[in-house]
Structure formats: C-alpha cells, structure tokens
Amino acid sequence: MAVRKLAPEELQPESFVFSPDTEAFAEQQIAKYPPGRQASAVIPLLWKAQEQAGGWLPRKAIEAVATRLDMPFIRVMEVATFYTMFNLEPVGKYFIQFCGTTPCVLRGAGDIRQVLEKRIGDQNHVTADGNFSWLEVECLGACCNAPMVQINDDYYEDLTPENFEKLLDDLAAGRPVKKGSQIGRNTSEPFEAVNTLQDPSLYDGSQIGTWRKRFEEQAQPAGTGEAAAAVASVPQEAKAAKPTAGRPIESEVADTPAERAKKGEAPVNPVDQKEAADPSRATKVEPRTEDAAKPAPQSGKSYVASPGGGATPTSPTTPNAGTPPGQSETRRDGSESKPGVVVDKDNKTS
Ligand code: FES
The missing domain is CATH 1.10.10.1590 (NADH-quinone oxidoreductase subunit E)
Incomplete structure (x- = not known):
C-alpha cells in the first residue's frame, strides 16, 4: 500500500x-x-x-x-x-475502484486494468476534464460476478473490455448506465445456463419432512435400501485406535454399588457393612495426655507483625545488607522454619 x-x-x-x-x-x-x-x-x-x-x-x-x-x-x-475509504487527494467526478484480487484477475481483471490505463492513465490521476480517476483495491465482495469495479457508490459487474469502454463512454456523456451485472445476470445467479437446483420438487414443498422420514426408516429393523446401508455401515462395537496409548481402559468392576443395584441387591455388601460396624476393627487412637500440655512446636523463623496483628518480632527478620552469611543472626537456608530445629549463633543445628 x-x-x-x-x-x-x-x-x-x-x-x-x-x-x-x-x-x-x-x-x-x-x-x-x-x-x-x-x-x-x-x-x-x-x-x-x-x-x-x-x-x-x-x-x-x-x-x-x-x-x-x-x-x-x-x-x-x-x-x-x-482507512483507504478516505481519499486524501482529489478524485474524478467518477471515482473508479478497480478490484485487482485473485478471483477478478482469473476472470479477466487484467483486461479491465488495461482499459483504465488507456482511458484514464495511472492510478490516482484525474483526467483533464475532471471526470475520471481510478484506484486498485482489494476484493469488494462481488467475486461471483467478477471482474468488477465500483464507481462512486455503485457496483458494475461481469465486465469485458467492450462493455466497460461503453460504460465509461456513457458516463462521460451523461447517458444513463446499467448498474450491477452488465450481461443481464440477476444478482449472482449462475453464469450462462442454470445447471443446478433445477429439481421442481425443491420448490413445491414435497421435500418437507424428507430427513425425518429417513431417520425413522433407519430406526426400524434393517431392511433394504439406503437406510439399511446406513445402518450396516455403522460399526457395532467402537474400537479405540490405540487401546494402550493415552487414556486408561475402562473395565467392569465387580461389587460396585451400581453393579449391585443393577442386580437388585442392596447397594452395600452386608459383609462389608458388618465389618465396618465391628469396634474391634476400628482404628485405634491413643488418648492425648502429656502431649496436650506441651506447647506447639515453635518455628525458629521470626515474623514481622502485620498492622494490628499483635505478633511481635523476636529477632531481626533481615540481615543487614553486606553481612556475611556466617555472621547473620537469622539463617536463610530454610531450616529456620522447620519445627524442632534450633539454630544457634554458630549456625549449628540441634
Ligand atoms: S475478487 Fe473482485 S470482488 Fe472479490
């Protein structure tokens, strides 16, 4: 650009x-x-x-x-x-935006460009009479009717060198011109002969419900025809592409509540229920005696009291800058936060 x-x-x-x-x-x-x-x-x-x-x-x-x-x-x-929609230099009375993108080029935009260069000159050049100037732009969204140009606010499509020259002549002379397709196409209907969507049943309503009918056929026991073929083509058992790769393979687990419910049994095995209720098999927990009186293990790490928090630091939290590690009062190797580990001044632990 x-x-x-x-x-x-x-x-x-x-x-x-x-x-x-x-x-x-x-x-x-x-x-x-x-x-x-x-x-x-x-x-x-x-x-x-x-x-x-x-x-x-x-x-x-x-x-x-x-x-x-x-x-x-x-x-x-x-x-x-x-934004290229804003022109920063004067344009002709008829400002032509010429589409030079691939679909238009494949349909002959190169010939249209030659007409523009012959009749008007280079891009962004206004003709001496002030009537025309042109600019190449990207796709204007009318590729179905390529090649095309936009002149001021209107599209002119299905251009050939001949009909485009005539269009320019008519505009210059102030004669009325035809907008849209220059070969009589109605909007973007097929070029030349209509070869598709010609089945009258598409338009008389007889196809309404066709898909539902086909689904219903497939739901019936396999017979003949398309529905039967569709049913036959569906594998009866889906196989994992690589059973040993990735996800674990699910297998049936015996004696789950779901399995037991399926068989009409109680969700929990009565034997398991009885064992669970047996106090002799319960986990033993020693009653807490002297431990209860002991204070909780204290970390050697000191804390900075948060505002209003009430905690009081008992030792400096950060060694002074430049203090050699051996002379620091607080270790920074992690042991200061281990319960039961005491660090003395000589950095010995006990
Ligand atoms: S490529 Fe020309 S209108 Fe889309």
Missing part, C-alpha cells in the same frame, strides 16, 4: 465549513453516543465531510471534524490516513 499522506498544499482549499446538510447529519450521528463519547462518530463525520468536499478529505475538512467532535487533530488524522 502506498504511503497515505495529505494532498500537496497547492491542492488544499482555504477553508471548509460544514454545510447545513452535513451539520444535521453530524448532530444525528453524535446523538447516538453517550455524552463525552462523541468521538465515536468520527468515521461517519469524516465520510460525510468527504462527500461534501467532492470525494476527498482536505486538511480543513479533517480539522472541522476534529473541532466538531472536540478531538485533537492528530487523532482524526490517524483515522483518515488509516
């Missing part, structure tokens, strides 16, 4: 003021957004200003939009220079 910058100073108009029509449009667009979010209307306002200026955006028009939306000029410039 070419660098997008403003037109040279000699092409810039002295001023730009919103017309009553543009001002009414601006008010309508700004009203769509909450107060303070009027910048969201920047694209429609630039679009309308471009229309008022004759198909391109002079610097003064961009400034007028920035002022109207209370935006910095550079923010509006960013939008205007980013």
